[in-house]
Amino acid sequence: MTHVKRRLLVGAIGAALFGVADAQAADAQALEQRIRELEARLERFEKAAAAPTAVAPVAQSNPEVEKLNRKINTLERKLEVDKEVAATAASRAPKVEGGSDGFRISSADGKHQVRIRGAVQTDARFFTGGSWTGATASNGISGGAETDKFELKQARIWLEGKFWDSLYFKIMPDFAATNILPDAYLDYAYLPYASLSVGKQKTPLSLERLQGDSDGTFLERAFPTYLASNRDVGVMLHGSFAAPGYKADYAGPVDFRNFVSYQLGVFNGSGDDGSIDKNSPDTDDDKEFIGRLWVHPFQHGGNRWLEGLGLGVAGTWERPSLQALKNQGTPIGRSTFLNYNSLRSAYTGTLQADGVHYRVYPQAYWYAGPFGIMGEYVLSAQEVIATRTGQSIPGVRNQLNNTAWQVQLSYVLTGEDNTFQSVKPIRPFNPLEGSWGALQVAARWSEFNVDTTAFNYLNPAKSAKHATAWAVGFNWFLNQNARIMADYEQTYFDGGAGLSAAAFANRPSENVFATRFQLAF
Numbered sequence: 238m239t240h241v242k243r244r245l246l247v248g249a250i251g252a253a254l255f256g257v258a259d260a261q262a263a264d265a266q267a268l269e270q271r272i273r274e275l276e277a278r279l280e281r282f283e284k285a286a287a288a289p290t291a292v293a294p295v296a297q298s299n300p301e302v303e304k305l306n307r308k309i310n311t312l313e314r315k316l317e318v319d320k321e322v323a324a325t326a327a328s329r330a331p332k333v334e335g336g337s338d339g340f341r342i343s344s345a346d347g348k349h350q351v352r353i354r355g356a357v358q359t360d361a362r363f364f365t366g367g368s369w370t371g372a373t374a375s376n377g378i379s380g381g382a383e384t385d386k387f388e389l390k391q392a393r394i395w396l397e398g399k400f401w402d403s404l405y406f407k408i409m410p411d412f413a414a415t416n417i418l419p420d421a422y423l424d425y426a427y428l429p430y431a432s433l434s435v436g437k438q439k440t441p442l443s444l445e446r447l448q449g450d451s452d453g454t455f456l457e458r459a460f461p462t463y464l465a466s467n468r469d470v471g472v473m474l475h476g477s478f479a480a481p482g483y484k485a486d487y488a489g490p491v492d493f494r495n496f497v498s499y500q501l502g503v504f505n506g507s508g509d510d511g512s513i514d515k516n517s518p519d520t521d522d523d524k525e526f527i528g529r530l531w532v533h534p535f536q537h538g539g540n541r542w543l544e545g546l547g548l549g550v551a552g553t554w555e556r557p558s559l560q561a562l563k564n565q566g567t568p569i570g571r572s573t574f575l576n577y578n579s580l581r582s583a584y585t586g587t588l589q590a591d592g593v594h595y596r597v598y599p600q601a602y603w604y605a606g607p608f609g610i611m612g613e614y615v616l617s618a619q620e621v622i623a624t625r626t627g628q629s630i631p632g633v634r635n636q637l638n639n640t641a642w643q644v645q646l647s648y649v650l651t652g653e654d655n656t657f658q659s660v661k662p663i664r665p666f667n668p669l670e671g672s673w674g675a676l677q678v679a680a681r682w683s684e685f686n687v688d689t690t691a692f693n694y695l696n697p698a699k700s701a702k703h704a705t706a707w708a709v710g711f712n713w714f715l716n717q718n719a720r721i722m723a724d725y726e727q728t729y730f731d732g733g734a735g736l737s738a739a740a741f742a743n744r745p746s747e748n749v750f751a752t753r754f755q756l757a758f
Contacts, residue, residue, distance in 0.1 A: 337717055339758045351398040356451050356757040358390035365748045383572050389413040403427040416512050419468055429485040430476040440466045441500035441529040442551050444600035444613045447491050451757035452659040455710050456724050457569045459643035459683035464617040467512035471504030480537040496536045502527045506555045510563045525555035545604035553596045560590040568706050569726040570749040579699035584623045588694050592620025609655035614642040623694050637691050643683035650676040665716035675714040682707050701733030722753040
């Protein structure tokens with residue numbers, strides 16, 4: 238009778254075991270629970286089988302029990318393998334994130350990452366008063382109004398990220414601009430103090446130019462920015478150093494995050510306010526050498542009012558050959574006041590850059606709590622050449638020393654910290670809950686001085702000797718992605734409306750009101 242019971246118990250266990258084998262695709266946790274149940278039942282069976290009986294001695298071994306043990310061991314090993322495979326797959330699964338900072342796909346170990354970002358800027362400009370078109374009446378000083386207009390300033394979507402934790406990249410097309418590919422570069426940052434970026438990128442010169450294109454306090458940058466090159470193709474060595482006791486963070490080719498940073502670059506050379514279109518080939522063997530040093534002298538020093546002080550200087554040297562000079566315009570109105578294409582009757586063609594060109598850019602900012610101030614100065618010295626009327630080749634040479642400077646102040650009315658990288662509202666716009674975002678007011682003074690030597694060549698009816706612009710601005714940050722901007726600027730001119738070299742007259746001031754709605758992520 239005992240023998241019959243034993244066989245029935247073994248049969249039940251075998252049936253249960255085969256049922257598990259047929260369900261190998263079941264959840265791992267359920268499979269593990271089943272194994273524990275089988276082991277418990279087997280243990281009870283072995284104890285019962287080992288108990289002495291009065292009828293006959295117990296067999297030393299049972300083939301059915303050994304077979305059952307082997308199957309359970311096999312099943313346990315399969316469960317271990319499945320767990321190892323699942324753990325390996327989980328460790329390699331990418332992480333997908335989305336939020337106010339854009340959309341990001343990262344490898345599980347964080348060494349590889351691709352981020353999708355974008356920006357849209359829509360502007361409106363309205364001119365008031367006697368702004369300038371270049372036309373002159375009998376007195377030489379009248380002019381019509383500039384064109385009021387709506388404009389799509391930016392429409393960008395771009396990819397940036399890294400591979401192998403040190404090879405960074407950025408590819409940023411702009412569908413609203415003639416220059417449809419502002420940025421496309423690789424940055425090998427294996428060593429924080431000696432990294433190498435190659436490709437098309439911002440040249441490390443003007444402080445305001447190096448501010449993010451969506452982070453500016455005003456709609457458009459001030460005069461000093463337009464004496465710097467914009468984007469160019471080249472190679473740049475750069476590095477960052479942390480304050481003693483801290484570790485340097487990667488902040489890109491141009492760093493405003495760490496204690497000390499530097500850039501040393503060689504570029505094709507695109508001239509004042511120049512930016513090559515797409516992958517335009519270089520036209521000569523001349524190259525532009527750029528160097529910049531930036532420091533936060535009080536970073537991690539314990540004084541929160543001085544933490545945000547930054548000081549720097551940048552400079553360039555190049556020797557272009559018969560390169561076109563880009564006309565200069567007012568900061569927000571962007572109307573031309575320095576026209577290199579309109580010369581006196583004694584010359585033909587345009588004024589061209591030919592010979593040594595160097596720039597010097599001292600620059601600084603200070604952000605403390607809601608307060609911010611930024612300023613910079615530039616000297617741009619360029620040898621130029623012109624062709625006399627009746628001659629076939631250029632031959633009249635001179636050096637022009639143009640200068641510009643600006644100071645801008647800003648204050649956040651709602652208590653948020655003011656920073657070089659824009660403002661993040663404490664409470665995003667949600668009027669139903671009494672939250673209105675962040676409000677910032679700003680003021681700026683900027684001047685541009687044209688070397689008087691330039692008027693040996695330039696038509697005094699088309700170019701001013703000096704321009705002074707003051708502006709006030711209001712920024713409403715709905716959240717960290719959306720912003721509404723409103724600026725008013727007046728620009729005054731010395732000269733620019735003369736009918737002859739002996740009859741300089743001042744061009745009427747330019748008065749412009751401009752607004753922007755911006756979304757950036």
